[in-house]
Amino acid sequence: MNFKKNDDGFICVNCGNIVKPLGYSSRNHCPNCLHSLHVDIMPGDRANLCKGLLCPIDIQTNSKKGFIIVHKCNICGHIVKNKCAQDDNYNTILKIAKKQ
Numbered sequence: 001m002n003f004k005k006n007d008d009g010f011i012c013v014n015c016g017n018i019v020k021p022l023g024y025s026s027r028n029h030c031p032n033c034l035h036s037l038h039v040d041i042m043p044g045d046r047a048n049l050c051k052g053l054l055c056p057i058d059i060q061t062n063s064k065k066g067f068i069i070v071h072k073c074n075i076c077g078h079i080v081k082n083k084c085a086q087d088d089n090y091n092t093i094l095k096i097a098k099k100q
Helices: 090-098
Strands: 053-062 066-073 079-083
Antiparallel strands (some): 053 066, 066 079
């Protein structure tokens, strides 16, 4: 897998939060609501034409990576997993984890 660092800030299309760059890795989801956009084929490439809203449907734990957000695209149904960022809203993580 070819990882392309893309740490641009953005405005979340789900909650309107102004999302700043992480500074240490690629930013790919809103730290407030944990939603993302289905924009990548390979991480960071922004080459996917789908552009659907990736909704957080589950939180998994990984002994090395910590919390993992499981997203599902609201257009094509594709499942994507992303590592939580240091500034992600812990209360939102817990709410999603409790739904499972």
